Amino acid sequence: MEDKEKIEYDEDVKKLVAARLETLPDDAVISVGSDGEFTKEQIIKSVLKGDEIGQKMVEIEMSFLQSLKEGILYGETLADN
C-alpha cells in the first residue's frame, strides 16, 4: 500500500461508503493489485474497520464523487496526463 499520508475518515463517511458498496454483485471479487483480492463482504468489513484496504476503498469512493462533480462521467473533461 502506498506511503501517502493517511487520512482518518469520519465514521459516518465509512458507513456511507460501506452502504454504497452493498450494491456490488454478491460474487464480485475486487483485485487491488499485490494487496490481494477481496470479496464484497471483506471490503465492506475493511471499510468499517478502517484498515488499509478500507481506506483505499474510501479514497476510491471520494475520487468517484469528485468525478461526478467535475462532470467527467458525462465526457465534459477527461483526466489530464
Added chain:
Amino acid sequence: MARHLLITRPEHDYTTRYLSAWSEKLFDLIKSKGYSIIDLYRKRANRKEIESILSKKNPDLVIINGHGSDDAVAGHDNNLLIKAGDNSFLLGNKITYAISCRSARVLGREIAQNAETAYIGYRDDFILVYLEKYRTRPIEDKVAGLFLNPSNLVVTALIKGHSVKESVSRAQQEFLRNIQKLLTSKVKSDDSSILRYLVWDMRNLTFCGDENKKLKS
C-alpha cells in the same frame, strides 16, 4: 528487420490469470501486424529472462502484466522484474505498457528520462473487478472485460500506429464509454456499482516520456 514485441504473463493468482488471458486475445492482431511475440509466460516471467530478451532482441514494445509498486514491477510469483535505479535502463528507447499498480509514479518517470522512450502505466492501484464464477474462464467474464478491453486498447492503438498520447486517450475514451453504458437506466444497479472502479482506472492511466512516440511502421 524483424519487429519484436515482448510480453510478460505471470499466472500465480487469479488477477494475473485474468491479465494473462485477456492479453492473449491480442496475439492474432499483433502477429497480423508483422510482430513476432516473445511471450514470457508463467515461470519465464522472471528477471533473468526479461533482461536477456531486452538486451538481445531489443523489442519495440514491452507489455508487462503483473503486480507492481511505485518503483518496480514483478513477474511470476511476484519475483522482481524491473526496478528503478537497478535495471530500468533496459527499457530505454522503447514503449512500455505496464498493467500494474502504481509503477508510473517512480519507475515510469525514471524510464522516461531516456531519449525516445515512453512508459504507459497507472499512477495508483490498478483495480480489477471480476466475478467469482468466471475464475477458471476469465475470457467469458464481461465484468472484467469492462476493465480489460480498455486496457487492451492501449496496445491495439499502438500496434495500429497511433502515438503514445493518442493510444492512452483512446483507452480512456473506451473506459468512458463503458462508464456511460453503465450509467444508463437499463443496467442493473449491481452492475453500475462497479462504476467507481472504472473511473479510478481511467483517471490513473497515464504516460511519461515521449508522447509522440509511435511504433515504427
